[in-house]
Amino acid sequence: MGSGLEPDQEAMLNLNESTPKTLTTDSNLCNNLQCYMVLSEPEQKAIGSICLLAGPVTFLENVLVLVVIASSATLRRRPSYLFIGSLALADTFASCVFTISFLYFHLYSKGNSNGDGANIYLFKLGGVTMAFTGSVGSLLLTALDRYLCFYQASNYKVLLTRTRAKRAIVLLWCVTIIISFLPLMGWRCTTRFDPPCSRLFPFVDHRYLACWTGLQLVVLFLITVAYALILWKANRHEAAMGGSKLNHEAATDGPKLGRPSIKGQTRMRMDIHLARTFSLILLILAVCWLPVLSFMMVDVMVTLDKTQQRIFAFCSTLCLVNSCVNPLLYALRCRELRGELLALFKCCREHTLGKTHSQKNENNSGKKSKDQTVSNSNPDTISESVDNQQNSIQIL
DSSP: OHHHHHHHHHHHHHHHHHHHHHHHHOTTOOOSGGGTOOOOHHHHHHHHHHHHHHHHHHHHHHHHHHHHHHHOHHHHTOHHHHHHHHHHHHHHHHHHHHHHHHHIIIIISTTOSSOSOHHHHHHHHHHHHHHHHHHHHHHHHHHHHHHHHHHTTTTHHHHSOHHHHHHHHHHHHHHHHHHHTTTTTTOSOTTTTSTTBOSSSTTOBHHHHHHHHHHHHHHHHHHHHHHHHHHHHHHHHHHHHHHHHHHHHHHTTSOOOSHHHHHHHHHHHHHHHHHHHHHHHHHHHHHHHHHHHHHHHHHHHSOOOHHHHHHHHHHHHHHHHHHHHHIIIIITTSHHHHHHHHHHHHHHHHHHHHHHHHHHHHHHHHHHHHHHHHHHHOTTSHHHHHHHHHHHHHHO
């Protein structure tokens, strides 16, 4: 009997000994927020430098765009600039919320193993998600605006009025806020840190991450399709204009030099400029967003290790870089907005110079009155002697 029970007792003992080891040593399991704070000290300095450089620059750029659009009645009436204003607003939020939350989590909460509570962390994450979702959504509205401008040029002002543009922006931000704060409202991971929780974001469920990532990929795909159709339309229009020009030359027995050739060269330059602009837009979107979204999709399917988490942390800063580039790519390349910006600078300069001149005039008048007072009390001043000489000359 005793010898028969020994193998069972040894098996139970081995099972009890192996269970706690699995919970503490398995890399797939996570017990606290330290599993997400994976950056070394040099990596923290590098990411801190990137955020502290790109964050303030992004904030200043987008605030400048918002000020220019808000101060110009002409731009406020244009749906295109309303969409650019929405983009600038989202990027302004991103420059503030992402920089503060990201640096605090990876740099300043390293020593606190518990970190923020679930609700506080998900509120911060919801702010970051709202900013970037609003930014990508505004990029989609801008792309659709340009698509309508090309394909419905004659009915553009009827199809896209200022009221409809405002409604689209309000709808975009309402949907963005709801989607961004779904984890805070209850769609969160029930196991705190272990699977099915994400290894990129604490308390975030894999299914929510998959839905959000899929939504962003669909939006980026629609933006790509819109710009591809615009380029196709522009090339088709250029080919049609070239064909009509050849037919006209054949009907008039030979090509005409001068103005038609200049127009053709102008159209070709515009087509090349358009192609370069849209190609740059798509390239920047791909470089800044595809690495982050790829890591999120992989995180849904497999468990990421610490090296992959570190790479994702650096890739996340590309989203901030995209918000930094957007004002230069969408706003400041527009001739009308640049004109309004120069007019605003000129107005501020004139106001400053006018204020300076008025202060100088006040100082001069004050100085004159002061000199006059002093001259009355001191007859030996230079001004009084000069006045006396002039009076004596007039009398003579």
